[in-house]
Amino acid sequence: MDGFTPCLAPPSLPTAEEGSDLTPSSVLLDMEAYITAAAVSNATTAVGYMRTxxxxxxxxxxxxPPRxxxxxxxxxxxxxxxxxxPGAPAARCIKNPPIVISTHADLALLHITHPAARDLGNDKYHDYFVYTARPWGPSLHRLPYxxxxxxxxxxxxxxxxxxxxGRYVIAALRNTCDTRKFRLQRYDxxxxxxxxxxxxxHAPVRDIVLPIPDTATQLIYHNTDKxxxxxxxxxxxxxxDLWRGILLCDVLDQDKPRLRDxxxxxxxxxxRRYFCIGGPRPARDIAVVTTSPVNKVIKYIEMEIRPGEDLPPPRQSACDSDSDDDAPPHCHHLDHVITNWFVEGLQKDCKVDVTDILVKNQRQLQQPMLLPQLTTTDDPQNLTMxxxxxxxxxxxxxxxxxxDLVIYFLSKANIMDNKxxxxxVGAMDKMLRGIAELDSRKNKHWMMETQVLCTIGKLLRKWRILIKADKQEGLDNRSSMRILQKKSLATSAPASSSGASPRR
Structure with missing residues (x-):
């Protein structure tokens, strides 16, 4: 049954003896699930039923994080x-693994494709589930399609x-044939x-501020990236739309909601020469950050990549596998610039260049997952190179x-590697906070967006209770960039984090 996602044993995670709490305040989530041939279980396990x-x-x-x-x-x-x-083991017949497409508070929205689906384009082979973390046991509820x-x-x-x-809403904004007209799908x-x-x-302004250039491949008014x-x-x-702007909507507005540009x-x-050409996600991100119980800001980031110097030719000696000379023939210089975006005007927050990154604890660079080129040395300039x-x-x-605000990014020694x-990296102190290896079995060629990260906030606080109870019962618990910041228009909601939405 070629073409199906293989069953994979998930990677082992750190244990308590490594000196850290296993219930962090927020996590980075690989949004694409591992398919397991045998059942696995811990305090977060929930069971649901597809429409079949x-x-x-x-x-x-x-x-x-950064694991x-x-x-x-x-x-x-x-x-x-x-x-x-029909009749084949369902776990061996998965074309598209389940993915987490959105998270908020104690909720996660999952898209699940049926095993051995005859037609992936047919809606009847797809289900959406809401996962809810609860102290008395999580639930997995299938939504009506x-x-x-x-x-x-x-x-x-x-x-x-x-x-x-216990109320929640799900909202999707879809494009129509009219580029200024959208359809809002809501589930209550x-x-x-x-x-x-x-x-x-309402009052579209981006065509005045950010007109689409003649060289663009993205020609519609708005294309949702996140x-x-x-x-x-x-x-x-x-x-x-990470190229041009945000469409804001009060989805619980009693009157007809409006889209604000x-x-x-x-x-x-x-x-600028790449503006509206291809996808912006490899170089840009946006997130809502809670700065106090009554205040949130929108932070926006851009990774600027500049060509670096040519590298010397590789040495012939096999013993030099750890040398800088073995680096790939092209290198990129990262320039990180962080700016705050306020209603009153624009203001830079900070700038992080790769040459500014500091290492406080050398142990961070001695993990077995690192590439040979990243092995720590006594020369800090060597680390920078x-x-x-x-x-x-x-x-x-x-x-x-x-x-503290942290910037996570994916990296490879060669863009065609699986590894x-x-x-x-800390945005303000410019400290290297950690390096973690991706699972090479899932990290296919290029920079896979399925490995792009997603933060979960309040959900984890309830999981802490679940995992603590799980442990007590003796169960198995394996466990340049520019940021722009804008004051949020909504200030009365409890602290929340933004979910990420990958493309299919």
Whole structure:
């Protein structure tokens, strides 16, 4: 059964003896699930049922960043009778693994494709589930599928937990044939039904501030790359086109919601020739950061990549495998610039260049997962040169346990390698916070966006309770960049984090 996702034993995660708590305040989540042939279980395991009646088990495993946390999916029993391979083991017949497409508070929204699906383009082979973390046991609830012709892309949808109860809403903003006209699909847990509303952009301004150039390959007014949650009593959600701007909508507005256009800044000088050409995600990210219980800011980041110097030819001696001379023939110089975006005007926050990155603890560079070129030496200039030899992409904004802003990005020694790393750098102190190796079995060629990171906040606080109870019962618990900051329009919601939405 070629073409199916193989069952993989998930990687082992650190244990308590390594000196750290296994329940961090936030995690980086590999949004694509591992498919396991046998059932795995811990306190986060929940069981749901697809529309075929077949079960699915979902289990989360947590790790401190920059290690990726991950989820495991198990499909017990045979594939459905109307599938491509009826009677075959369902776990061996997965075309597209389950993915987490949005998170908020104690919720995670999952997209699950049926095992041995005959037609991946047919809606009947796809289900959406809401995973809820609860102290008395997590749940996995299947949503009714949106009505005909109302489907959406995974990067267009977000889930939002309303304050003061168990209510949540799911919202997806879809493009239409009219570039200024959109369709808002909403699911309300109170009514258990989907609704559809046609919306127009109120006072569109991005065509004036950021007109589409003649060289562009993206010609539509708005193309959603990511969805962010600002919160508030009206559940303000932003659909982000990382090239041009944000469409904000109060999805719980009692009257007809409106789309408000918030343009982003022009690309840095080095990226202007690439403006609206291809996808912006490898170089840009945006996130909502909670600075206090009543205040949030939108932070925006751009990774500027400049060609570095030519490298010397490789040495012939095999004993020089750890040498700088063995670096790939092309290198990129990362320039990180961080700027705060306020309503009153623009203000730079900080700038991080690869030559500024500091190492406080040499132990960070002695982990077995590192490339030979990253082995620590006594010469700090040598460390800088080795960092410059890495290809880097997909910057992601997050918060450390103490609330410090951290930049995570994916890196490789060669963009066609399966081997890659997640690197974490403090945005303000410019300290190297850590390096973690990606799973080469999933990290295919290029810089895979399925490995792009996603932060989870409040969900983890409930998982702490679950995992603590799990341990007590003796169960198994394996466990340049520019940032722009804008004051949030929603200030009355509890602290929340933004979920990431990968493309399918």
């Amino acid at each position: 009646g077949k079960p699915i088990h979902i289990t989360f495993y947590l790790a401190h 990726l946390s991950y989820l495991c999916a198990h499909f017990p029993g045979p594939a459905a009778a109307n599938s491509l391979h 949106p009505h005909a012709n109302a489907g959406f892309q995974d990067n267009e949808v977000a889930i939002f937990r309303c304050s003061g109860g 847990s109170d009514t258990c039904r989907w609704t559809s509303t046609v919306l127009y952009v 969805v962010i949650m600002l919160g508030g009593p009206r559940a303000t959600i932003g659909w982000v 918030v343009p982003l800044l022009k690309p840095s000088r080095a990226y 080795r960092l410059r030899r890495l290809y880097a992409a997909h910057p992601t904004l997050g918060l450390a346990d103490h609330g 890659g790393w997640v690197m974490a």
